[in-house]
Each structure stands twice: as structure tokens, then as C-alpha cells.
Amino acid sequence: MTKILVVDDDLHILELVGIHLSNAGYQVYKAKDGVDALNILSSESCDLAVVDVMMPFMDGYSLTKEIRQKYDIPIILLTAKSQIEDKEQGYLSGTDDYLVKPFEPKELLFRIKALLRRYDLETDESIVRFGKTTINKKSYEVEIGNRTLLIPLKEFELLYFLAAHPFQVFSREQLIERIWGIDYEGDERTVDVHIKRLRERFSSITDDFQIKTIRGVGYLLEARQK
Incomplete structure (x- = not known):
């Protein structure tokens, strides 16, 4: 970034x-x-x-x-x-x-x-960085310091999408369309389940970002600011 x-x-x-x-x-x-x-x-x-x-x-x-x-x-x-x-x-x-x-x-x-x-400084859009965290869409890996994590595909795609648009609020419906596609026949609780898993996975190992619930609207990813 x-x-x-x-x-x-x-x-x-x-x-x-x-x-x-x-x-x-x-x-x-x-x-x-x-x-x-x-x-x-x-x-x-x-x-x-x-x-x-x-x-x-x-x-x-x-x-x-x-x-x-x-x-x-x-x-x-x-x-x-x-x-x-x-x-x-x-x-x-x-x-x-x-x-x-x-x-x-x-x-x-x-x-x-x-x-x-x-200056040719526009960054590779396939890589998002926050502090010591790197989210790489090419390799589908999340690196935190010296640690590399491989997570389920939909969790990764959801995390990457939110991270690529920090501080921007997305409704559950918008996230379903972007990650699962407009033809997805499941319900919006799928988003809640995946957000919960991401929080459980990362909240204890990094404070570079947090996924926050915006009541009545949806979710946003808040990146740590200096």
C-alpha cells in the first residue's frame, strides 16, 4: 500500500x-x-x-x-x-x-x-500492506512479521477485499456480491460467519488491522494509523 x-x-x-x-x-x-x-x-x-x-x-x-x-x-x-x-x-x-x-x-x-x-511509485494492487502485515493476492498468503499463514479461500478473498478498501463500509449484500457472486443462493449470515473466523484468526496475533461492525450497515476494515 x-x-x-x-x-x-x-x-x-x-x-x-x-x-x-x-x-x-x-x-x-x-x-x-x-x-x-x-x-x-x-x-x-x-x-x-x-x-x-x-x-x-x-x-x-x-x-x-x-x-x-x-x-x-x-x-x-x-x-x-x-x-x-x-x-x-x-x-x-x-x-x-x-x-x-x-x-x-x-x-x-x-x-x-x-x-x-x-516517480513510478504506484504499488502493485495485488499486495496490501499494513504495518507488519502483508496480504498477497498472487500467492494467497498472509504474512505477519516472519509468520506466513494460508487461510481458506473465501476468508482470504473477504480479507483482501476489505483490506484493499480500508475505512470503507460495505453492507453484507455488497460483500456477498463481490466475494460469492450475484448468483449465490445462501443467506447473508455467511458473511458474519467468515468475519467471525477472520477475527478469531488474527485478533490475537496482530493489531495492524481490525474488522469492525457498523451497526445496521455492515463491516469495515480499520488499518492501524501512525
């Missing part, structure tokens, strides 16, 4: 951007300032950074320079400034793109996808 670092001292924007990126299938790491961001980058292999310009302690231009010196990842600067001089300063500091606030979350997503393509 593609990992994106979002850096902004405005907690509202940080949370909003984080939600939209998570819903789009990215693993999001959130930092409230430049120092926090560099600490995350020192321990996590992020694929792209979204950086606010106006921050305390270390502004976005300085942080961009620091990132550019140590990591070869694309950077998008977020700023309330639109003057050409400010954009020039941003590009001179090493940013790849520049987005002026307020902005539409969809536009940020478009720019992220474009940069990932340019």
Missing part, C-alpha cells in the same frame, strides 16, 4: 486530508510540524509527502529542503499563498507540485496520482 506523509499544523486540515487519502486506499502518516515529520520519515518508508508551508519551528520550504536531501520522494506543498514569488521559493526548495488553499480534496488526489506515476 502506498504510504503518504501529511504535514500540517492545522489539525482540522490534517484530519480532513487524512480521511480523504485513507478512503482512497492510501496509508497515511500525520505530522503536526516539520520535526514530527522528519521523525516519521526516519522510521517509515513513505512514498510521497504533502507539506504545508506555514508551520511553526520549521516552515514547509525548510522541511522540503530537508526531505529532498535525504529522501527521493515526491513532495506537494500546500499554501495559502498564490504569489509567483512564493511559488518560486517552493520550487527552489525542491517541491514537485504546489496547491493553493482552499483546495478540493479531489484535486489533491489527482495530483498525488500524477506524481506517483511520474
Whole structure:
């Protein structure tokens, strides 16, 4: 899963951007300032950074320079400034793109996808990763640390589908159609049984993800966030 670092001292924007990126299938790491961001980058292999310009302690231009010196990842600067001089300063500091606030979350997503393509960083869609957990659709294996698990086919397909769409709620009917097919003649309790088995199988060996029940709606997979 593609990992994106979002850096902004405005907690509202940080949370909003984080939600939209998570819903789009990215693993999001959130930092409230430049120092926090560099600490995350020192321990996590992020694929792209979204950086606010106006921050305390270390502004976005300085942080961009620091990132550019140590990591070869694309950077998008977020700023309330639109003057050409400010954009020039941003590009001179090493940013790849520049987005002026307020902005539409969809536009940020478009720019992220474009940069990932340019850097050839779009991940293999057959592999989903959360922390130390890897779900590999090619081999139908689940790896947790040094441990490899082979689980029944329908359990694997259900887990992979939920993991490929983290934080997205699916009804039992939707899951039946996607995993068992529209011609399936069983009832929706099949989903409940398989979810129960997945929880029993993984809850004691990893906290990288949890499958949660959304009462009256269905299920979602919640991936552990930094």
C-alpha cells in the first residue's frame, strides 16, 4: 500500500486530508510540524509527502529542503499563498507540485496520482500492506512479521477485499456480491460467519488491522494509523 506523509499544523486540515487519502486506499502518516515529520520519515518508508508551508519551528520550504536531501520522494506543498514569488521559493526548495488553499480534496488526489506515476511509485494492487502485515493476492498468503499463514479461500478473498478498501463500509449484500457472486443462493449470515473466523484468526496475533461492525450497515476494515 502506498504510504503518504501529511504535514500540517492545522489539525482540522490534517484530519480532513487524512480521511480523504485513507478512503482512497492510501496509508497515511500525520505530522503536526516539520520535526514530527522528519521523525516519521526516519522510521517509515513513505512514498510521497504533502507539506504545508506555514508551520511553526520549521516552515514547509525548510522541511522540503530537508526531505529532498535525504529522501527521493515526491513532495506537494500546500499554501495559502498564490504569489509567483512564493511559488518560486517552493520550487527552489525542491517541491514537485504546489496547491493553493482552499483546495478540493479531489484535486489533491489527482495530483498525488500524477506524481506517483511520474516517480513510478504506484504499488502493485495485488499486495496490501499494513504495518507488519502483508496480504498477497498472487500467492494467497498472509504474512505477519516472519509468520506466513494460508487461510481458506473465501476468508482470504473477504480479507483482501476489505483490506484493499480500508475505512470503507460495505453492507453484507455488497460483500456477498463481490466475494460469492450475484448468483449465490445462501443467506447473508455467511458473511458474519467468515468475519467471525477472520477475527478469531488474527485478533490475537496482530493489531495492524481490525474488522469492525457498523451497526445496521455492515463491516469495515480499520488499518492501524501512525
